[in-house]
Amino acid sequence: xxxxxxxxxxxxxxxxxxxxxxxxxxxxxxxxxxxxxxxxxxxxxxxxxxxxxxxxxxxxxxxxxxxxxxxxxxxxxxxxxxxxxxxxxxxxxxxxxxxxxxxxxxxxxxxxxxxxxxxxxxxxxxxxxxxxxxxxxxxxxxxxxxxxxxxxxxxxxxxxxxxxxxxxxxxxxxxxxxxxxx
Numbered sequence: 541x542x543x544x545x546x547x548x549x550x551x552x553x554x555x556x557x558x559x560x561x562x563x564x565x566x567x568x569x570x571x572x573x574x575x576x577x578x579x580x581x582x583x584x585x586x587x588x589x590x591x592x593x594x595x596x597x598x599x600x601x602x603x604x605x606x607x608x609x610x611x612x613x614x615x616x617x618x619x620x621x622x623x624x625x626x627x628x629x630x631x632x633x634x635x636x637x638x639x640x641x642x643x644x645x646x647x648x649x650x651x652x653x654x655x656x657x658x659x660x661x662x663x664x665x666x667x668x669x670x671x672x673x674x675x676x677x678x679x680x681x682x683x684x685x686x687x688x689x690x691x692x693x694x695x696x697x698x699x700x701x702x703x704x705x706x707x708x709x710x711x712x713x714x715x716x717x718x719x720x721x722x
Contacts, residue, residue, distance in 0.1 A: 541574055541575070541581075541582055541585060542617075543585075543613070543614055543617045543619050544572060544574060544585040544587065546613050546617065547587070547609070547610050547613045547614060547621065548569050548572070548587065550609050550610075550612075550613045551567055551569065551589065551606060551609055551610065552567070553609075554567060554602060554605050554606065554609060555567055558605065559598075559602070563593065563594060563595060563598055564593070564594050565591075565592060565593035565594070565598055565599070565602060566591070566592050566593075567589055567590075567591050567602060567606065568589060568590050568591075568592075569587055569588070569589050570588050570589070570590055571587065571588040572585060572586070572587050572588075573585065573586045573587075574586070589606060590628060591603055591606065591628070592631070593631060594631055594633075595631065596630060596631055599630075599631065603625055606623060607623035607625075610623060611623070629665055629666055629668045629669065630668045630669070630672065631668060632665055632667055632668040632671060632678050633668070633671060634671065634676065634677035634678050635671070635675035635676060635677055637675065638675045638676050638677040639677040639679075641716050641719055641720070642677050642679050642712065642716050643655065643657070644715075644716075644719070645712045645713075645715035645716035645719060646679065646708075646712045648715055649708060649711045649712045649715060650708060654682075658680070665678070679712070681705045681706075681708045681709040681712070682705055682708070683701045683702050683705040683706075684702060685700075685702035685704075688700075688702075
């Protein structure tokens with residue numbers, strides 16, 4: 541577990557020290573599995589690390605670095621690390637014209653004051669597969685409710701959607717669809 545902890549800490553430095561802040565990317569250690577009992581030293585550990593980047597070549601670089609760093613850190617402790625790349629979703633790349641259309645629809649739904657043009661975000665979602673086959677875009681509807689307390693990020697165990705945001709998403713999609721259909 542100590543070696544695993546060191547590998548995890550080293551992997552975090554790939555983003556903080558080797559990745560441009562202008563190229564959003566993330567390596568998330570979402571799961572660690574090790575050991576069989578609380579009083580027995582684990583002889584192996586397994587980590588899952590979803591990796592996201594805006595650019596596909598940057599994601600490939602990150603995956604290569606994960607393998608290199610994990611192997612080097614483990615070797616430094618006299619252990620071995622193996623890396624298995626399981627194909628995940630490609631980066632989500634929205635179509636500019638569709639994003640503009642959805643922006644107009646969202647503005648008509650909630651007003652310009654409530655619509656933000658987001659900086660690129662590292663969305664890893666199966667929507668990416670759809671967007672490789674047809675133009676579309678990924679948009680967020682502001683499903684947090686700050687008045688009820690801190691808004692946890694998506695995929696957090698504490699995320700709690702504000703269901704009042706759902707009609708906003710539906711109306712935005714209907715307006716965009718009607719615009720497309722003329």
